[in-house]
Amino acid sequence: MPASYEEVYAAMTVQELPGAGASHRSTPPPAWRPRTDAAALLPDPEPYRVLGTAAADKLDAELMRRYYAELVRGRRYNAQATALTRQGRLAVYPSTVGQEACEIAAALVLEDRDWLFPSYRDTLAAVARGLDPVQALTLLRGDWHTGYDPREHRIAPLSTPLATQLPHAVGLAHAARLRGDDVVALAMVGDGGTSEGDFHEALNFAAVWQAPVIFLVQNNGFAISVPLAKQTAAPTLAHKAVGYGMPGRLVDGNDIAAMHEVLTEAVERARAGGGPTLIEAVTYRIEAHTNADDATRYRTDSEVEAWKAHDPVELLERELTSRGLLDAEGIQVAKDAAETMAAALRDAMNAEPVLDPMDLFAHVYAEQTGRLREQAELLRAELEAENE
Amino acid sequence: MTTVAVQPGTKPATMAQALGRAMRDAMAEDPTVHVMGEDVGTLGGVFRITDGLAKEFGEDRCTDTPLAEAGILGAAVGMAMYGLRPVVEMQFDAFAYPAFEQLISHVAKMRNRTRGAMPLPITIRVPYGGGIGGVEHHSDSSEAYYVATPGLTVVTPATVEDAYGLLRASIASDDPVVFLEPKRLYWSKAQWSPDAPAEVPGIGKALVRRSGTSATLITYGPSLPVCMEAAEAAREEGWDLEVVDLRSLVPFDEETVVASVRRTGRAVVVHEAGGFGGPGAEIAARIAERCFHHLEAPVLRVTGFDIPYPPPMLEKHHLPGVDRILDTVGRLQWEN
Ligand SMILES: Cc1ncc(C[n+]2csc(CCOP(=O)(O)OP(=O)(O)O)c2C)c(N)n1
Numbered sequence: 244m245p246a247s248y249e250e251v252y253a254a255m256t257v258q259e260l261p262g263a264g265a266s267h268r269s270t271p272p273p274a275w276r277p278r279t280d281a282a283a284l285l286p287d288p289e290p291y292r293v294l295g296t297a298a299a300d301k302l303d304a305e306l307m308r309r310y311y312a313e314l315v316r317g318r319r320y321n322a323q324a325t326a327l328t329r330q331g332r333l334a335v336y337p338s339t340v341g342q343e344a345c346e347i348a349a350a351l352v353l354e355d356r357d358w359l360f361p362s363y364r365d366t367l368a369a370v371a372r373g374l375d376p377v378q379a380l381t382l383l384r385g386d387w388h389t390g391y392d393p394r395e396h397r398i399a400p401l402s403t404p405l406a407t408q409l410p411h412a413v414g415l416a417h418a419a420r421l422r423g424d425d426v427v428a429l430a431m432v433g434d435g436g437t438s439e440g441d442f443h444e445a446l447n448f449a450a451v452w453q454a455p456v457i458f459l460v461q462n463n464g465f466a467i468s469v470p471l472a473k474q475t476a477a478p479t480l481a482h483k484a485v486g487y488g489m490p491g492r493l494v495d496g497n498d499i500a501a502m503h504e505v506l507t508e509a510v511e512r513a514r515a516g517g518g519p520t521l522i523e524a525v526t527y528r529i530e531a532h533t534n535a536d537d538a539t540r541y542r543t544d545s546e547v548e549a550w551k552a553h554d555p556v557e558l559l560e561r562e563l564t565s566r567g568l569l570d571a572e573g574i575q576v577a578k579d580a581a582e583t584m585a586a587a588l589r590d591a592m593n594a595e596p597v598l599d600p601m602d603l604f605a606h607v608y609a610e611q612t613g614r615l616r617e618q619a620e621l622l623r624a625e626l627e628a629e630n631e
Numbered sequence: 632m633t634t635v636a637v638q639p640g641t642k643p644a645t646m647a648q649a650l651g652r653a654m655r656d657a658m659a660e661d662p663t664v665h666v667m668g669e670d671v672g673t674l675g676g677v678f679r680i681t682d683g684l685a686k687e688f689g690e691d692r693c694t695d696t697p698l699a700e701a702g703i704l705g706a707a708v709g710m711a712m713y714g715l716r717p718v719v720e721m722q723f724d725a726f727a728y729p730a731f732e733q734l735i736s737h738v739a740k741m742r743n744r745t746r747g748a749m750p751l752p753i754t755i756r757v758p759y760g761g762g763i764g765g766v767e768h769h770s771d772s773s774e775a776y777y778v779a780t781p782g783l784t785v786v787t788p789a790t791v792e793d794a795y796g797l798l799r800a801s802i803a804s805d806d807p808v809v810f811l812e813p814k815r816l817y818w819s820k821a822q823w824s825p826d827a828p829a830e831v832p833g834i835g836k837a838l839v840r841r842s843g844t845s846a847t848l849i850t851y852g853p854s855l856p857v858c859m860e861a862a863e864a865a866r867e868e869g870w871d872l873e874v875v876d877l878r879s880l881v882p883f884d885e886e887t888v889v890a891s892v893r894r895t896g897r898a899v900v901v902h903e904a905g906g907f908g909g910p911g912a913e914i915a916a917r918i919a920e921r922c923f924h925h926l927e928a929p930v931l932r933v934t935g936f937d938i939p940y941p942p943p944m945l946e947k948h949h950l951p952g953v954d955r956i957l958d959t960v961g962r963l964q965w966e967n
């Protein structure tokens with residue numbers, strides 16, 4: 244057996260060249276060599292944790308208190324949105340109970356000028372970024388599709404076709420770099436979404452272009468009823484990064500301090516020109532897929548209970564109270580603020596939205612076609628006849 | 632909707648149950664039939680159409696796949712090449728789009744490019760259409776894309792009997808069939824016997840669901856019950872409407888349609904898909920070509936508007952309803 248690629252090539256590359264009459268042995272092609280050191284891209288073997296470990300000694304108390312307030316608010320937002328489905332005020336709600344740490348950290352690590360590319364589940368991330376909850380929930384209430392101006396908020400439309408927003412995030416981040424702006428894009432996707440072709444194509448483009456983009460996969464265990472084991476045979480989803488030539492990070496998605504650290508590091512690297520990162524946040528969807536789903540058909544209560552014991556809000560609360568960084572009063576203040584938000588959301592959603600059926604024709608093209616004008620007239624006449 | 636005479640042994644069944652039963656019976660009869668898709672196994676599908684199949688036939692026969700429509704259909708092509716008869720489920724109309732490369736470049740063309748040597752007996756089930764209050768991407772009427780692709784058979788049932796009979800015929804077909812399921816009729820009921828399902832005419836045969844003399848409503852899938860209701864309501868206006876249910880868009884049963892329109896002299900095509908380039912455009916053109924001398928009025932269409940499917944709170948304005956159908960019938964030049 245030849246010992247090296249050089250020897251392999253030396254042994255097999257013998258060419259007779261015409262002319263000069265001389266026999267010529269060509270230079271062997273350069274030996275194959277990996278372009279990137281795979282070891283440097285590999286994720287940790289265990290999800291990275293901060294809370295409950297020695298790393299928590301260095302917590303930024305101010306930042307963590309802010310995160311605590313956001314987590315409490317996020318939990319309350321989830322409860323309120325689910326309640327609104329029961330009152331018929333939302334057509335459907337995919338809850339992020341149990342995933343609040345991912346949603347909130349994703350929003351808070353970004354600068355104002357950065358972009359967020361949420362999936363259909365991630366209304367909480369949009370709200371944590373400062374979007375009015377009513378605007379975030381417009382899609383799910385059903386009065387329009389996207390309830391906000393994406394450019395104004397640097398939040399792309401919530402993407403229901405899974406993983407299709409990921410190439411958009413790459414393109415936007417690439418464009419920002421081409422234009423000399425230090426803007427990063429953070430794109431969110433579920434574990435199921437990583438099976439789609441668009442996920443793979445987005446990661447490849449991002450790595451080839453060294454685009455300033457962060458892919459945050461929330462591995463919440465399920466794609467509706469399908470467990471991760473039927474979705475992938477990879478050691479972890481974070482390992483997929485290596486195949487594209489970007490670092491993969493595995494992190495405890497219920498540990499908001501760890502989420503903050505890992506996301507911040509990826510954002511900083513991207514902003515500094517260091518290229519994309521794939522982050523797998525290991526978390527769990529505590530509630531059913533949506534209010535319309537029956538999760539008892541595919542998972543056990545004991546699994547849910549085990550994850551409830553690793554709750555993102557409680558993890559941080561325990562850490563902060565045991566260190567004397569949060570007291571009963573601080574907890575109450577956070578709860579009161581969350582109640583105020585919930586009451587405002589309830590009131591706003593209980594008001595009937597003002598709908599104009601003519602909007603159906605207003606935005607299909609920059610300039611309305613004759614055909615659409617005709618159809619709009621038909622509807623207008625029907626509505627007028629109804630009102631007579 | 633259609634009144635079905637109560638047969639002994641029949642009980643109320645939903646379209647969803649009939650579809651599930653069709654797959655079950657096909658799987659029991661033919662070991663090469665495999666069902667696959669997102670959530671079709673343990674959960675029984677988000678609409679529960681495949682409920683019980685994984686339990687009865689095992690996960691190799693009814694498989695929860697990774698979440699990737701191009702992969703699902705591409706793998707089905709390979710399975711069919713090796714002699715299996717895949718029945719794949721696309722979870723919703725708009726989530727079939729990632730599979731279009733496989734559908735258009737391979738599924739539709741394989742028989743032709745191999746001079747008939749390698750037909751692909753694949754059934755692609757697609758819940759389609761609106762009226763269920765679904766948010767964005769859950770209510771598309773995507774039939775125009777399919778009918779515009781030569782090589783695809785495009786079938787859509789509107790009754791419980793047809794749901795069973797046409798799905799069985801689709802699975803038995805040696806050609807690829809896009810089987811469009813009107814999701815808002817999933818829970819519609821009729822008297823039906825799962826153990827002795829009624830025979831129905833095969834793919835490519837339209838049916839006159841209601842005979843009439845004044846004008847013909849030509850429709851399919853989710854719009855059939857609306858047309859039947861419109862035909863009832865039209866009696867008050869003095870119109871006796873005939874209703875033709877196409878059942879399959881490709882092949883299109885021109886003879887049944889032409890015979891009906893030649894009898895009534897007036898025609899309205901009704902579907903949820905947009906009018907421009909929708910199936911109704913082709914149907915109206917064929918009627919004009921073949922019934923010109925029998926027509927008392929131009930062929931009219933009642934379709935969804937040429938817009939992206941509306942949000943739930945506005946969809947009622949978009950969907951062809953009884954009033955819009957009757958208004959349109961009223962414009963068929965009765966004064967002459
Ligand atoms: C392209 C596409 N296929 C199918 C669906 C239907 N669907 C909606 S959510 C979902 C599961 C998503 O799972 P995952 O990516 O893990 O996200 P999660 O719901 O857990 O947040 C599926 C199959 C879709 N929205 N888009």
Ligand SMILES: [Mg+2]
Binds near residue numbers: 465466467
């Ligand atoms: Mg998931």
